[in-house]
Amino acid sequence: MNELLNRLKNSVNTQILNQVENSLLEEYKFVPISVKDNFLFVAINSDSDKDRINVKLKDYFPQQIKFIQVPDNDLTDLIFDLKNNNTEPAPYVPEETSASKEIKVGELLVQKGYITDVQLLQALAESKRQKAPIGSTLFKLGFVTLVQLKEILHMQTGFDLVTPEQLANQHNFINLLPEDFIKTNKILPVSSDGKTLILGVVEPVKPDVLKEVIYLTGQNPKQLMMTHYEFETSINTFFSEQKKETAQIIKNIEEESAEFQAEETLWEQVDNELRDSTGNVAKFVNQIITNGIDSKASDIHIEPRLTGYIVRYRKDGMLQKVLDIPPKVESSIIARFKVLSRMNIAEHRRPQDGTFSIKYKNDSFDFRINTLPVAGKEKVVIRILAPAVSLNAADRKINLQGGTDEDVAKIKNMVSCPNGIILTSGPTGSGKTTTLYSVLKSLNDEHVNITTIEDPIEIKLEGINQSQINPKAGITFASCMRAILRQDPDIILVGEIRDYETLEIAISAALTGHLVLSTVHTNSAAATVTRLIEMGAKDYLVSSTLTGVIAQRLVRKLCVHCKEEYSASHDEARQIIANEQQINDFTNKTIYRSKGCSKCNFTGYTGRLGVYEIMPITKEIKKLIAIGAHDLEIEETAVNNGMLTLNQSCINHILKGETTIEEFLRVLGIVNE
Numbered sequence: 001m002n003e004l005l006n007r008l009k010n011s012v013n014t015q016i017l018n019q020v021e022n023s024l025l026e027e028y029k030f031v032p033i034s035v036k037d038n039f040l041f042v043a044i045n046s047d048s049d050k051d052r053i054n055v056k057l058k059d060y061f062p063q064q065i066k067f068i069q070v071p072d073n074d075l076t077d078l079i080f081d082l083k084n085n086n087t088e089p090a091p092y093v094p095e096e097t098s099a100s101k102e103i104k105v106g107e108l109l110v111q112k113g114y115i116t117d118v119q120l121l122q123a124l125a126e127s128k129r130q131k132a133p134i135g136s137t138l139f140k141l142g143f144v145t146l147v148q149l150k151e152i153l154h155m156q157t158g159f160d161l162v163t164p165e166q167l168a169n170q171h172n173f174i175n176l177l178p179e180d181f182i183k184t185n186k187i188l189p190v191s192s193d194g195k196t197l198i199l200g201v202v203e204p205v206k207p208d209v210l211k212e213v214i215y216l217t218g219q220n221p222k223q224l225m226m227t228h229y230e231f232e233t234s235i236n237t238f239f240s241e242q243k244k245e246t247a248q249i250i251k252n253i254e255e256e257s258a259e260f261q262a263e264e265t266l267w268e269q270v271d272n273e274l275r276d277s278t279g280n281v282a283k284f285v286n287q288i289i290t291n292g293i294d295s296k297a298s299d300i301h302i303e304p305r306l307t308g309y310i311v312r313y314r315k316d317g318m319l320q321k322v323l324d325i326p327p328k329v330e331s332s333i334i335a336r337f338k339v340l341s342r343m344n345i346a347e348h349r350r351p352q353d354g355t356f357s358i359k360y361k362n363d364s365f366d367f368r369i370n371t372l373p374v375a376g377k378e379k380v381v382i383r384i385l386a387p388a389v390s391l392n393a394a395d396r397k398i399n400l401q402g403g404t405d406e407d408v409a410k411i412k413n414m415v416s417c418p419n420g421i422i423l424t425s426g427p428t429g430s431g432k433t434t435t436l437y438s439v440l441k442s443l444n445d446e447h448v449n450i451t452t453i454e455d456p457i458e459i460k461l462e463g464i465n466q467s468q469i470n471p472k473a474g475i476t477f478a479s480c481m482r483a484i485l486r487q488d489p490d491i492i493l494v495g496e497i498r499d500y501e502t503l504e505i506a507i508s509a510a511l512t513g514h515l516v517l518s519t520v521h522t523n524s525a526a527a528t529v530t531r532l533i534e535m536g537a538k539d540y541l542v543s544s545t546l547t548g549v550i551a552q553r554l555v556r557k558l559c560v561h562c563k564e565e566y567s568a569s570h571d572e573a574r575q576i577i578a579n580e581q582q583i584n585d586f587t588n589k590t591i592y593r594s595k596g597c598s599k600c601n602f603t604g605y606t607g608r609l610g611v612y613e614i615m616p617i618t619k620e621i622k623k624l625i626a627i628g629a630h631d632l633e634i635e636e637t638a639v640n641n642g643m644l645t646l647n648q649s650c651i652n653h654i655l656k657g658e659t660t661i662e663e664f665l666r667v668l669g670i671v672n673e
């Protein structure tokens with residue numbers, strides 16, 4: 001019995017089918033199935049030409065097309081049956097095969113209202129093509145959650161389910177059964193008290209397998225259900241090649257350390273190990289770095305724990321644990337990082353900074369590394385500086401990731417003045433440099449001379465002069481800027497204003513007709529103004545040279561495939577809004593929260609979005625600065641002139657369904673008045 005074909009026949013909406021000439025189906029190899037949510041679902045196979053079908057169907061249907069790719073034979077059979085008007089579905093005969101059980105999972109999910117008919121059809125086609133279980137396929141397509149799948153699994157089998165706690169601790173028990181036995185029988189030891197062995201299974205196992213478990217372990221087996229997805233994830237976690245490789249390297253390092261221990265001091269031992277750049281420690285450290293690059297991490301944290309160290313990668317602003325380093329090998333690994341970056345390996349009590357570069361996959365990567373003594377050990381943070389990105393100089397538009405047209409217009413207005421200072425502010429990693437470059441790009445033409453002073457050069461742009469500072473060689477922001485001003489450029493970008501010396505030169509450059517762009521570490525646009533004065537600048541000079549400040553942050557962008565609609569509770573809204581009336585308005589609106597699916601690695605988010613607070617320095621604000629007003633007063637005036645605060649623009653992103661309250665709180669904190 002072919003359940004997919006049967007379901008396809010059942011789902012074909014004859015009204016829609018009749019709109020297309022019958023002969024086309026055979027010629028182009030497709031069958032229009034139905035219209036749902038303003039999509040036209042069309043079955044095709046591997047021979048079909050999607051582009052031609054798209055063009056052809058435009059004549060008949062206004063909807064956007066979603067293709068369901070089905071196995072080749074099924075489409076041929078379907079077209080044949082439709083042609084011979086043989087649309088009667090075959091009678092449903094329940095069979096005791098695993099296939100019929102899998103269909104039941106799908107049907108139960110439809111009955112429960114968790115998925116639609118079309119989704120089941122899509123998943124059935126996909127699972128048949130990929131030869132994957134229907135449950136896993138539905139989950140990977142993002143149509144159901146693991147919780148829904150487990151509920152159905154429980155309904156279907158009557159067995160209890162493996163708990164999340166058991167899954168989290170299964171590494172303690174995984175070795176109770178041999179790897180090949182686990183893989184062949186699809187059973188996973190998840191917990192044991194020494195007498196009863198809890199097994200996670202994807203379907204109830206046969207009694208003779210259970211007998212074998214008793215024989216192998218001497219314990220009484222008890223079965224709990226788990227999803228195929230959970231099973232596969234566990235197998236990949238515990239038996240993957242990479243895991244084995246890492247374990248082997250750690251074992252080698254441990255064995256070598258044991259050999260040395262007898263006759264050598266730790267210092268000699270570490271020193272020996274490090275001389276050999278092809279050794280196991282070097283290999284391991286390289287792996288930590290290159291895995292970080294591959295997973296697009298922005299930095300790597302190597303942090304001491306009670307025993308050993310852990311390695312965490314920061315991706316999209318969030319830290320994720322990736323690895324444990326056992327205590328026996330920690331000192332050699334920390335020392336290897338220090339050697340790589342030419343730090344003093346004997347120094348453990350003082351923080352150190354360093355840099356190193358590696359060539360990887362035809363690109364050169366630079367790293368900033370620093371160590372910090374914590375609780376008798378050293379914490380290491382490595383910042384990965386991606387190879388400088390080249391910007392297309394021909395594209396002169398200001399692109400603000402997540403910014404509105406209004407935001408862009410405000411910035412354009414700011415830069416229309418040929419002299420003055422424009423600052424972006426925010427913490428490290430808030431996208432300040434990207435914004436400055438977008439502005440710079442819009443000003444870049446052959447009639448202006450643009451020079452930059454950076455540390456490091458993160459973005460490359462054709463047609464501008466970019467210089468890199470080098471404090472060790474005496475080339476600082478300030479000294480470099482003095483040299484550049486002698487060449488009289490029109491526009492200068494200074495990577496960061498960190499000290500009064502640089503600020504003073506920036507102000508005098510602006511006073512003498514240059515446009516200066518730079519960044520400052522401050523929390524808000526208004527606080528930037530007062531920060532400049534705290535650094536030592538005269539208030540009347542700040543007032544006359546500053547033309548605008550852009551404060552910004554990055555929040556994670558909700559995954560469009562799995563975001564979940566809801567309305568915020570009063571308590572939730574109060575965390576991000578101060579005004580009671582506005583809280584009530586907010587709770588009446590539909591917003592979204594993160595859920596997680598295969599498309600977003602189960603994080604609920606993909607990519608990031610800028611949150612901007614753009615403050616043009618108007619005459620009114622200039623007056624306030626000149627009389628030394630408080631930053632709150634400046635902010636209030638700017639808001640009255642139409643400035644959106646960081647909080648307000650983040651709320652706008654939430655209302656547009658682009659990010660969440662969770663992200664607001666992570667990046668901007670709780671609002672209180």
Ligand SMILES: [Zn+2]
Pocket residue numbers: 559560561562563596597598599600601602604605
């Ligand atoms: Zn998702």
